[in-house]
Amino acid sequence: MTPSCSATPHALVRALAPLLAAVALAACAPDADGAASADAATAPAPAVQTADTDAPPTPASTPGAAAGTVGGDGSEIVLEVLTAQELGGAGLEGELACSFSETGATGPLLHAMGAVASDAPALGVVKVAGYIEPIRAPGGFDGMTRNPVFTGQGKTIRIVETGAATAGGESPPRPATLTYLRADGASRSFDGQWQCGP
Numbered sequence: 001m002t003p004s005c006s007a008t009p010h011a012l013v014r015a016l017a018p019l020l021a022a023v024a025l026a027a028c029a030p031d032a033d034g035a036a037s038a039d040a041a042t043a044p045a046p047a048v049q050t051a052d053t054d055a056p057p058t059p060a061s062t063p064g065a066a067a068g069t070v071g072g073d074g075s076e077i078v079l080e081v082l083t084a085q086e087l088g089g090a091g092l093e094g095e096l097a098c099s100f101s102e103t104g105a106t107g108p109l110l111h112a113m114g115a116v117a118s119d120a121p122a123l124g125v126v127k128v129a130g131y132i133e134p135i136r137a138p139g140g141f142d143g144m145t146r147n148p149v150f151t152g153q154g155k156t157i158r159i160v161e162t163g164a165a166t167a168g169g170e171s172p173p174r175p176a177t178l179t180y181l182r183a184d185g186a187s188r189s190f191d192g193q194w195q196c197g198p
Contacts (some may be wrong), residue, residue, distance in 0.1 A: 016068065072186025079190065080127040081107040090125045090132065098122070098144040098178060098196035100159055100178045109190060110157065112150065114141035124150060145196050151198060154183040159194050171197020 011178075019081045069077045094113030101108045112124025118140030125132050135152040137143050150157040158179045165172035176194035 009157070067187055069188045073181055075186070077180050077182060077186055077188040078129040079109045079178075079188075081105050081109060082111055082125065082127050082132075083107060084190045085130055086127065087111055087125070092123055092125065094122065094141060096198055098124075098141070098148070098194065098195065099175075100176065100190075100194050102190045102192040105192065109192070110135070110159075112137065112144060114139075114144055116141050118142075122148075125149055126152070128155075130172040140197070155182075156181040161194055162191075166189065166193070172197055 018050070069075070069190045081102075089106075090111075092111070092113040095115050097111065097113045099108035099112070100110040110124060110126050112121070112122045112135065114122030114137075120140055121136040121138050122140055122144050124135045124137070126135055133152055133155075135150040135155070135157060137150045137172045139148075147160050148160070150159075158181070159176055160179070161174045161176045163175040164175050167173060173193040173195040176192060178192065178194075179187060180190075
């Protein structure tokens with residue numbers, strides 16, 4: 001028996017129903033890629049961490065900066081006060097002496113002796129990181145009285161007077177700066193007094 005025209009649409013619907021159901025399910029159930037895309041689209045954006053603009057900047061570390069050493073390999077220049085025992089054991093000879101004492105220190109950082117009107121160098125000592133080391137300056141005692149330059153192994157030490165004598169007498173102290181220059185290019189300056197005389 002031939003189906004009537006009015007039955008044809010129903011038959012088509014029944015025949016296509018499983019196919020339409022499959023298409024509908026496929027559209028509603030995304031594949032793995034689609035699920036990831038959907039999750040990414042609906043997930044909140046991750047919080048972006050920014051620098052705290054209110055926090056103070058962290059200074060770059062400069063080796064030795066706290067101690068006043070500049071340049072070189074980064075190790076600190078350490079000059080220590082010479083004791084009376086160390087000065088006595090240094091074996092320095094000369095008629096008159098000069099010494100540099102840092103402001104507030106109880107003894108000299110540098111002590112040297114030389115002969116008056118002599119071509120022989122003035123000889124002195126400094127204590128570098130616990131070691132007594134010899135230094136010398138040309139011109140004997142006379143060469144030390146005004147802005148002398150001392151040299152020693154791996155070092156140059158410059159004394160520069162920065163003001164007038166702070167007292168009277170035969171050997172008044174004068175404000176000065178001692179600058180220690182190391183062979184690797186490091187330097188450190190100390191403020192204090194330079195005093196020469198008997």
